[in-house]
Amino acid sequence: MTRVLVAPDKFKGSLTAAEVAEAVRSGLTAAVPGLDVRAVPVADGGDGTLAAAVAAGFERVAVTAAGPTGEPVPTAYGRRGDVAVVEMADVSGLSRLPGGRPAPLTATSRGTGELIGAALADGARRVVVGIGGSACTDGGAGMLQALGARLLDADGREIGPGGGALAQLSRVDLGGLHPALADAEIVVACDVDNPLTGPTGAAAVYGPQKGADETQVERLDRNLGRLADLVAEATGRDVREAPGAGAAGGVGFAAMAILGATLRPGIELMLDLLDFGDQVRQAELVIVGEGSLDPQTLHGKAPVGVARRARDAGVPTVVAVCGRNLLSDEQLRGAGIDAAYALADIEADPDRSMAEAGPLLEQVAAQLAVRHLSAPGRR
Template identity: 75%
Template sequence: MPRVLVAPDKFKGSLTATEVADAVARGLTAGRPDVAVSRLPVADGGDGTLAAALAAGYEAVPVTASGPTGEPVETAYARLGDVAVVEMADVSGLGRLPGGRFAPRTATSRGTGELVAAALAGGARRVVLGIGGSATTDGGAGLLQALGAQLLDADGAPVGPGGAGLERLARVDVGGVAAALCGAEVVVACDVDNPLTGPSGAAAVYGPQKGADPDDVAFLDGCLARLADAVAEATDHDLRDEPGAGAAGGVGFAALAVLGAQLRPGIDLLLDLLGFERLAAGADLVVVGEGSLDGQSLRGKAPVGVARRARTAGVPAVVAVCGRRELDDAALRAAGIDAAHALTDLEPDPDRCMTEAGPLLERLARRIAEERLPT
C-alpha cells in the first residue's frame, strides 16, 4: 500500500490549507484507491498558522481581544498541553482592519499581547507566536502594554496607540512583563532579517504595504527609534539592529528585547510543532503546495521548507501542486521538489483557477497518483 503525506499551505484567496489537503487527498484516492493518505495542512507563521495548529489536533481557546484599530474582535489561540500557538494575523492583521482601511500610524499590536496574556493565564509555558501578516508599525508597543509594560510620556501618562503614540514616549518600565511571563518561553515564527529602523527597517520596507506614504514612513521610523532608545535605557541592551527586529512592524524587536524571545524560521517551527517527522516516516511521497510557486517560495516559504524536511526524513519523492508556477525544473530540483503541477496546466483562465480550485486540484492529484505512486 503506497503512503502519501499531503502537507500544503493555503492557496491565498481561493482555498485554505485544509481545503487544499482535502482536495488533493480526494484526487489521490480516486487515482489509486489503495493509497494511504495523511493530511497535514501547514503555514509559515502568517495567516493560516492557527488553522494549521487546530488541524493537527490543538484545541481552540476563544478570546475577545483588541483589533488593530482598537475595536473588539473574536479570535482564539491554539493549545495542546502547555504549548500555545498565537497568530498575530488573526487579531492584529491586515484582514482585521475595519472596511479594509489602512491605519499606518495608529494600528496597534495590543490584541496580540492580549492573546499572549490569555495563553499565559491559561497555563501555557511555551508560546509560539506567528507574526506574519500584521497591520501594525508600532514596534510591538501595544503588545508590551498588554503584557504589563508601561510606556509613558513626559507627564507620566500612557502613550497612545500605534507608532504615532511613540512620538510622545519618554520612558519605558518593563517590570510588569516578567510577572506576566512567569518564566514561560516565547518563540517567534519569523522569516525576515530586517532591523527595526533605517532604510531596511520596519517602516521603510513594510510600512508602504500597510498604507504608509513617504511622510508616514519617515515619521514612523523616528517613532520606532524613540522606542528603541527608551527600551535600551530600561533594559541595558539595544537590539534594534538584530536580524528580525523589524518583523511585523517591530513586534520582532519587542519580542527579542523585552520578552527574551527566540526567533526561528516559521515553517521549521510549525513543522516541529505539528509532528512532521512522525507523519513523514515511511511515506513514499510528500505533496507540498501553495497558490504561487515562484521566487518568493525559495526564501523560506512553506513548500520549500516542507520539501527540505521531507528529504531529511528520507522521503523518496516530493511533488508540488500550485495555482501557478514560475520556477523552472532546475530551480525546483535545487529546492528538493521533483515536479510541480499547476492549475494553469489544466485551465488557462486564472479566474476559473480561483473559483474552481478544488475540482482542478483533484484532477491534478489523480494524475500524480497515476504517475508517481509505486505499483
C-alpha cells in the first residue's frame, strides 16, 4: 500500500520538483524508517513541465531549436508512445534570452514550433504544449512559420521574427502547413483566460513583463489585431476573443486558430498526463508544494490542483511544504490543504533559505512526519 505520495512543484530558483520530492522523501524516511513513500514531481505547464514528464517515465528527446532571439539552443521534448510533451519555456522562454536582455518586439516562438514539428516527425499524434514562461509577443507567428505556414508581406516575402514584424503582414498562406497536423491532437496547458488583444490582451497585460514600454505595448496590440484579421480571412473563423487566446504572447491564439488546439488548465492536464489517479490511489497522506504559497497559488497553481485531486480520491490528509507561506489557515483549508510547513519557519534569512533549501526541506519533512505519521496504529 502506498502510504505517502509526495507531489510537489519546483521551488523556483532553488530546487526542481524532483529535488523537492527527494528532499521530502529523505526527511520523511529519516523520521519514520521503512515508510512507503512514492514521489510524483508535478508542473503546471510552465518551466519544469518537461522535467516532470521525464520523471514520470517520458523519454527525453534532445533537439536543437531556435531560441527566442533566433540563436540555436539545446532543448528537448518528452515522448511516451505517440504522446509528446513540449515545454515552451525551455526553448522560447524568458530564461533563454541571451544575457537576460528582453526583446519585446523581436522575440519569436519559432523554436516552440520546431519542437512540435520534431515530435510530429517522430510519430507523435498527441502533442501537449505547456506555454507558460514565454519571452515573446508574436501571436504565435514564429511557431506557425516553423510548422509550414507562410506569413507574407505585400511583396510576397516572409516577414521577420517577433511581434514588431507583424506590422508588415499582408497575407497568411496555410497551404504548406505540416501535413501531420491534420491527424494530430494538439493540447495546450494554459492557466489564463486573456483574449488576444485589447486592455486585457497579450500585449497590454504581459508585454511589460517581457520588456515592452507603453509605446511598444500599443504597437504590439495593433500588430496582433492585424494578425487576427488575416488569420480570420485565411481560415474563416476568428478566435481572438476566445479565453486563452492571449496566453504566451498570443501562442494560445495561433494554436487554436491554426493548429486546432484545445486549451486546458495546466495542472489538470499534467496530472492526467502523469497518471496521477493511479499514483494517488490508497495514499493516506499527500504532500504538495511550491516555493511560495500566496494568493496566486489559489488560482489554478499546482499545489491546489494536486490537493483537489487528492481530496476527490478520498485522501484523508493533504499538507504543503514551501519556502514561505502567505496564506491564512482558512485559505489553506479552502484549497483542500490541512497545514503548510515553510522553510521560513526554521530559517528567517531568505538567501540562506534558497541556498540551503534541500537540507532545510529535509528538516521540515521530518517535523511534518512527527506530526502526521507518528500516531499510534500507523500501518
